[in-house]
Amino acid sequence: MRRSQRLVLITKHLTENPNKIIPLKYFAERYNAAKSSISEDLNIIKSSLSYSMEGVLETLPGAAGGVRYRVKNSKDKIQSLLGELCELINDKNRLIPGDYIYLTDIIFSPEYSYRIGEVIAEKFLEKEPTCVLTVETKGIPLALMTARALNVPLVVARRDIKVTEGPSVNISYVSGSSGRIQNMALPKRALSEKARVLIVDDFMKGGGTARGMTELVREFNAETAGIAVFISTEEPKEKLVKNYTSLLVLEKVETLRGIIKIRPGIF
Amino acid sequence: MRRSQRLVLITKHLTENPNKIIPLKYFAERYNAAKSSISEDLNIIKSSLSYSMEGVLETLPGAAGGVRYRVKNSKDKIQSLLGELCELINDKNRLIPGDYIYLTDIIFSPEYSYRIGEVIAEKFLEKEPTCVLTVETKGIPLALMTARALNVPLVVARRDIKVTEGPSVNISYVSGSSGRIQNMALPKRALSEKARVLIVDDFMKGGGTARGMTELVREFNAETAGIAVFISTEEPKEKLVKNYTSLLVLEKVETLRGIIKIRPGIF
Numbered sequence: 001m002r003r004s005q006r007l008v009l010i011t012k013h014l015t016e017n018p019n020k021i022i023p024l025k026y027f028a029e030r031y032n033a034a035k036s037s038i039s040e041d042l043n044i045i046k047s048s049l050s051y052s053m054e055g056v057l058e059t060l061p062g063a064a065g066g067v068r069y070r071v072k073n074s075k076d077k078i079q080s081l082l083g084e085l086c087e088l089i090n091d092k093n094r095l096i097p098g099d100y101i102y103l104t105d106i107i108f109s110p111e112y113s114y115r116i117g118e119v120i121a122e123k124f125l126e127k128e129p130t131c132v133l134t135v136e137t138k139g140i141p142l143a144l145m146t147a148r149a150l151n152v153p154l155v156v157a158r159r160d161i162k163v164t165e166g167p168s169v170n171i172s173y174v175s176g177s178s179g180r181i182q183n184m185a186l187p188k189r190a191l192s193e194k195a196r197v198l199i200v201d202d203f204m205k206g207g208g209t210a211r212g213m214t215e216l217v218r219e220f221n222a223e224t225a226g227i228a229v230f231i232s233t234e235e236p237k238e239k240l241v242k243n244y245t246s247l248l249v250l251e252k253v254e255t256l257r258g259i260i261k262i263r264p265g266i267f
Numbered sequence: 268m269r270r271s272q273r274l275v276l277i278t279k280h281l282t283e284n285p286n287k288i289i290p291l292k293y294f295a296e297r298y299n300a301a302k303s304s305i306s307e308d309l310n311i312i313k314s315s316l317s318y319s320m321e322g323v324l325e326t327l328p329g330a331a332g333g334v335r336y337r338v339k340n341s342k343d344k345i346q347s348l349l350g351e352l353c354e355l356i357n358d359k360n361r362l363i364p365g366d367y368i369y370l371t372d373i374i375f376s377p378e379y380s381y382r383i384g385e386v387i388a389e390k391f392l393e394k395e396p397t398c399v400l401t402v403e404t405k406g407i408p409l410a411l412m413t414a415r416a417l418n419v420p421l422v423v424a425r426r427d428i429k430v431t432e433g434p435s436v437n438i439s440y441v442s443g444s445s446g447r448i449q450n451m452a453l454p455k456r457a458l459s460e461k462a463r464v465l466i467v468d469d470f471m472k473g474g475g476t477a478r479g480m481t482e483l484v485r486e487f488n489a490e491t492a493g494i495a496v497f498i499s500t501e502e503p504k505e506k507l508v509k510n511y512t513s514l515l516v517l518e519k520v521e522t523l524r525g526i527i528k529i530r531p532g533i534f
Contacts, residue, residue, distance in 0.1 A: 001318075003271070004270070004271065004274055004311050004315070005311065005314070005315040005318065007271055007274045007275055007278070008274055008278045008311065008312050008315035008316070009315055009316075009319055009321065011274070011275045011278040011279055011282070012278055012279075012282050012316075012321060012322075015278070015279050015282040015283060016282060016381070044271050044272065044275065045275050047272070048271070048272040048275035048276055049275070049276075049279075051268075051272065052276055054276065054279060055279075096430070096431065096432070096433045097433075098430055100430060100431045100433075101431075102431070102432060102433055102454070102456065103431075104423075104431075104432055104454060104457065105420065105456075105457070108411070108420065108421040108422065108423055109420060109421070110411055110412075110414045110415035110418070110419075110420070110421060111415075111418075113411065114283070114415065136403060136404040137403045137404055137407070137423065137425065140404070140407045140408065140411075141407065141411050141421070144375070144377055144380065144407075144408050144411060144412075145377075145411075147377045148377035148378075148381060151377070151378075152377075153372065153375065153376060153377070154375045154376070154377060154408070155375065156371075156375055156404065158404065163363075163365055163367060164363065164367045164368075164369070164370075164371075165363070165369065165371055166363045166364075166367075166369055187369070187371060189369065189372075190371065190372070
């Protein structure tokens with residue numbers, strides 16, 4: 001196989017397997033090439049990604065070593081994604097009675113969830129989360145794509161206990177915005193002790209659901225590595241969780257007056 | 268930029284954008300190269316993918332033309348994935364009282380949902396679905412990854428009507444296995460007339476939920492392009508839907524006697 005062909009196939013494999021350590025030996029055997037040739041291939045890939053700021057290829061030495069492709073977007077690219085999302089959302093046709101915005105198409109979009117998931121993953125790479133947690137339903141696509149970019153499992157809390165999931169840990173929590181009591185359940189086998197959990201959700205108003213998830217994490221003797229939401233509301237300023245990151249901040253929505261004000265968060 | 272660098276960046280872009288027509292001009296401008304050079308790059312990528320049976324690069328002529336990367340796995344690779352899944356599932360620790368199997372970790376796994384989504388997408392590429400439909404909750408990851416590989420939107424039916432989603436179409440249907448009446452709602456703006464809908468779900472026993480989804484599709488004057496499920500049960504043989512494809516077939520599960528029998532479907 002020629003170098004040009006190997007470059008194509010190795011790049012495809014790395015793109016499909018972010019944040020995974022792959023030994024050089026794997027590529028050498030797969031493409032029947034000397035380790036030194038693979039090493040040169042990887043140098044070309046590394047410099048190409050770095051040149052166009054489309055990810056980082058890391059080399060990890062030692063017996064357990066290899067290469068690891070990590071998602072990394074330039075600040076410009078992230079800002080341009082957030083700007084694109086604000087523009088998309090800032091559309092009067094999205095207004096729904098009760099001062100809501102229709103976001104389902106964006107949240108369930110494979111393209112946007114993929115891109116948003118990468119941005120969230122990148123932000124929390126250094127915290128080395130061992131899994132991503134969300135609560136059904138609308139947080140799932142973003143959380144799944146974040147988990148993909150981090151190469152960790154996704155864990156989904158349910159609103160009700162499911163017979164198909166075995167013994168579970170259940171908590172009640174108070175919704176920050178409505179003040180109502182809600183439930184959340186997670187199968188006992190879904191989360192191990194000492195897990196470092198990245199919490200991802202689509203929307204945060206009062207922060208009650210996010211806080212509920214941190215409490216659920218604590219029930220498992222695991223640790224919250226971070227909280228990321230797609231959109232948080234400007235008000236109330238005091239949320240029920242302290243440290244969280246939001247891609248977009250919803251300043252105002254008034255359906256009757258046709259007002260949507262949304263801006264990129266500090267990201 | 269050198270050819271080797273362009274090969275890396277174009278391959279990455281194509282891998283991240285399956286089933287999307289990309290004009291040569293896009294790459295020519297992005298990498299500041301002549302169209303003829305880009306054309307040669309694409310030929311190398313095409314032959315590499317074809318050589319290793321890891322996808323197909325199609326060239327579409329004409330003004331709206333360009334190249335399109337489509338997922339395509341060899342039969343061997345698909346069979347080996349199905350075998351791997353059977354082995355993973357065939358584990359007594361997964362048995363749950365009531366003759367259930369714990370599958371949540373597999374269904375929510377970014378890695379498996381990505382690979383399964385590709386296999387489903389590939390199977391239905393020729394039907395040219397314009398969107399993927401599932402019902403919350405466990406079908407979402409597979410459906411999302413299928414939609415990603417097809418480059419079409421994902422639409423998720425909800426069990427209850429949500430105030431945040433505006434006017435919706437609601438149906439009641441009879442669950443094939445339990446015989447109970449269930450509800451399903453889809454926002455009116457989620458599906459357009461004449462949509463060709465690929466229905467994806469995680470599990471099928473009686474087929475009532477899948478049938479409910481086809482009825483929902485009909486309410487929108489849209490058309491069902493196909494039905495794919497991750498696992499269907501051998502019994503009852505007669506499902507409430509006729510044409511469906513299942514990756515795996517569950518022959519038997521008996522928790523008390525420690526029995527799981529599962530095999531690859533005809534795929």
